[in-house]
Amino acid sequence: MNQFHKESSQQALGTDEVLSGLLTSEKSLPAKLFYDKRGSELFDEICRLDEYYQTRTELWILKHYLPEIISAVGSGVQLVEYGSGSSLKTRILLQALGDLVSYLPIDISGEYLNEVVQRLREQFPFLNILPVSADYTKPFLLPNLVPGSGIRRVFFFPGSTLGNLDEPEAIGLLKRTRRLAGPDGGLLIGIDLKKDRTILEAAYNDSRGVTAAFNKNILHRLNTEMGANFSLSEFRHHAYYNEPCGRIEMHLVSLRPQTVTIAGSDVFFREGEMIHTENSYKYTPEEFEELAARADFLSKKSWVDPEQRFAVYYLS
Numbered sequence: 001m002n003q004f005h006k007e008s009s010q011q012a013l014g015t016d017e018v019l020s021g022l023l024t025s026e027k028s029l030p031a032k033l034f035y036d037k038r039g040s041e042l043f044d045e046i047c048r049l050d051e052y053y054q055t056r057t058e059l060w061i062l063k064h065y066l067p068e069i070i071s072a073v074g075s076g077v078q079l080v081e082y083g084s085g086s087s088l089k090t091r092i093l094l095q096a097l098g099d100l101v102s103y104l105p106i107d108i109s110g111e112y113l114n115e116v117v118q119r120l121r122e123q124f125p126f127l128n129i130l131p132v133s134a135d136y137t138k139p140f141l142l143p144n145l146v147p148g149s150g151i152r153r154v155f156f157f158p159g160s161t162l163g164n165l166d167e168p169e170a171i172g173l174l175k176r177t178r179r180l181a182g183p184d185g186g187l188l189i190g191i192d193l194k195k196d197r198t199i200l201e202a203a204y205n206d207s208r209g210v211t212a213a214f215n216k217n218i219l220h221r222l223n224t225e226m227g228a229n230f231s232l233s234e235f236r237h238h239a240y241y242n243e244p245c246g247r248i249e250m251h252l253v254s255l256r257p258q259t260v261t262i263a264g265s266d267v268f269f270r271e272g273e274m275i276h277t278e279n280s281y282k283y284t285p286e287e288f289e290e291l292a293a294r295a296d297f298l299s300k301k302s303w304v305d306p307e308q309r310f311a312v313y314y315l316s
């Protein structure tokens with residue numbers, strides 16, 4: 001436990017944020033609400049699905065180009081990861097980065113983070129692991145780097161999670177990251193590339209319904225943590241590729257007219273009315289490089305799989 005670790009497992013559930021999203025004509029909920037312990041586990045299950053090509057493709061890129069990636073990241077590094085989850089992809093880096101100074105996994109689910117860190121400490125007994133339970137889309141503190149220590153801070157942001165943010169938010173996060181990384185730091189980031197919509201849509205409409213359960217887990221959380229009375233069977237999962245906007249959208253569709261009470265407020269749903277729960281932007285390499293440039297990041301190197309489904313960038 002350290003000073004940057006917040007105790008409450010419910011810190012992500014701001015009543016104001018939830019109600020302001022639902023008491024408008026275009027209903028929405030923030031995608032970060034997916035990730036309580038159960039949601040994090042469902043996401044791990046998504047990552048193992050045949051249809052969800054992202055995880056295995058990014059893992060392939062990391063393994064296949066590991067020597068180049070390691071040499072781009074460099075030595076004497078403090079590795080900071082946004083949305084570390086199960087730290088599955090990070091293990092590859094932790095094994096290969098021999099002289100790593102420390103690893104700071106940041107995750108919104110404190111409970112899940114603690115479990116994962118316990119296992120990581122067994123696997124990497126000599127690694128200094130400093131978990132940070134925080135919402136990295138909001139300003140947060142990191143321990144100061146000792147000036148003159150020669151330690152470089154490199155951020156790891158895999159999974160194309162940047163795509164969950166709208167452009168201004170994405171640029172804001174990239175800019176904050178650049179500031180925290182300092183002049184000799186960097187950012188290793190995974191980006192899902194634009195591709196045929198049938199491949200994209202299958203990845204968010206898996207045949208086993210895991211993504212649907214992941215989406216509905218938000219309602220379950222509102223019930224247990226905010227005293228809401230959503231009936232999960234009265235909503236259906238809906239995901240599609242909004243091509244003009246270049247993003248997958250996930251929604252929950254109300255199957256009939258209904259009124260739900262959330263933290264003492266009544267929210268009415270028409271039949272077919274939707275709650276927008278997630279955007280997942282897809283980029284062409286040019287689009288992403290332009291976005292990075294607008295946050296004053298320089299694209300040093302990138303690696304792509306043979307089918308050009310996914311890209312890993314090292315920015316500095």
Ligand code: AVJ
Binds near residue numbers: 046160203204
């Ligand atoms: C967290 C960004 C990797 O948008 O693909 C998976 C989350 N949502 N299935 C994504 C997610 C539905 C995911 N990332």
